[in-house]
Amino acid sequence: MSKTVFFNSYKLKKGVSVSDFLLAVEKLSTEHISKQKGYISFDLLVDGDIWADSTIFETMDDAKRFAESSEPNEFAERFYSFINLNSCKTHFFSIERSY
Template identity: 60%
Template sequence: MSNAVFYCSFKLKKDASAPDFLLAAEKLNNEYISKQKGYISWKQLVDGDTWADFITFETMEDVKKFESDSGNAGELAQKFYSFINLNSCNVNYFSVERDYK
């Protein structure tokens, strides 16, 4: 079975500090996301003012469970999302067809 990716592109709020956002993301990853079933990695991408989260899990089932349980991260998630313009979010789920390394 192939790996699966949670992909979300977004923009930060106009007054958001990128370094503070990255600290909140690191804390969320270290204390919650990395402990989820099937977690492999989280890459944060940026191009100008557009950001993207690229979170890889072992299976699509793991991705869907992560998404449905994401509210369980409590204050960690609240802090992370406080930097994001939620109206700009675009979420996709992908199965990894091929991985070139």
């Protein structure tokens, strides 16, 4: 099985503090995402007002299990409080090749 990228793009709500958002992302990543089965790495990306995060997991099953987990936690709730949920797009990509 190939590694999988769980990729999300979104816009922040108008008027939110980017520095507060970055702190929420850091906490979510270090306190929750990095502790999930199959976790490899997490990257936060930005292009103008579009933000994205990319989490690499060992398998598609690990990525989907993470995405479908229904247990809310304080770190995810804080992260989502900054996001315009109507702008969210989610994708799962299998890594075909790495160079």
